[in-house]
Amino acid sequence: MRSKFLLYPAAIIASIAAVQPAIAGAQYLTAEQAMALLYPKGVTFTEDFRLLTDKQMRDIREFSGIELRDRKVRAWRVSNGDWLFVDHVLGKDDTVYYALALSAKGEVKGIEIMECWELYSKIRLPEWRAQFTGRKDGELRIKGDIENITGVTLSAKHITEGVIRMLATHTLVFADPTSPAG
Secondary structure (H helix, E strand, C coil): CHHHHHHHHHHHHHHHHHHCCCCCEEECCCHHHHHHHHCCCCCCEEECCEECCHHHHHHHHHHHCCCCCCCEEEEEEECCCCEEEEEEEECCCCEEEEEEEECCCCCEEEEEEEEEEHHHHHHHCHHHHHHHCCCCCCCCCCCCCCCCCCCCHHHHHHHHHHHHHHHHHHHHHHCCCCCCCC
16 A cells, blocks of 8 residues: 555656656856857957955945855956956856956947756847946946846846846956046
């Protein structure tokens, strides 16, 4: 009698698995490949990873209105004065990794989606990513500035939040306040 009851949970799990296909994440680009897509040949990258202090995290949160989940910032100084950041945000069901290229003046030069679930790969569309180009700190809002994509609304929203947070991080932590660009 007891063995019958043990079969029910297994049968339920098997039927769910048959209806709901497994979705695997896809890595589209490494950091090096994203660098090559975002910058011309001949520039060099100098790693400048930083751990944010509690004060920096509070300042970024207050400045951007976006909550920070990770203290570590993965950044590279580009030989032409630009910055490249590799960041991640939570999508609907996964973590989305992206590379963000900022000019020396803090404008978005480009964004590349490095890793996300294949189901949500519409965020990799060039025309969607192009909406970020030219945006600066304070010039990007979560609602109204970046068009959502049906079926990937949360991923699109969270990437927008991530870009807003990284623009604030650049302004408050990485930009040189004494330079005309900073």
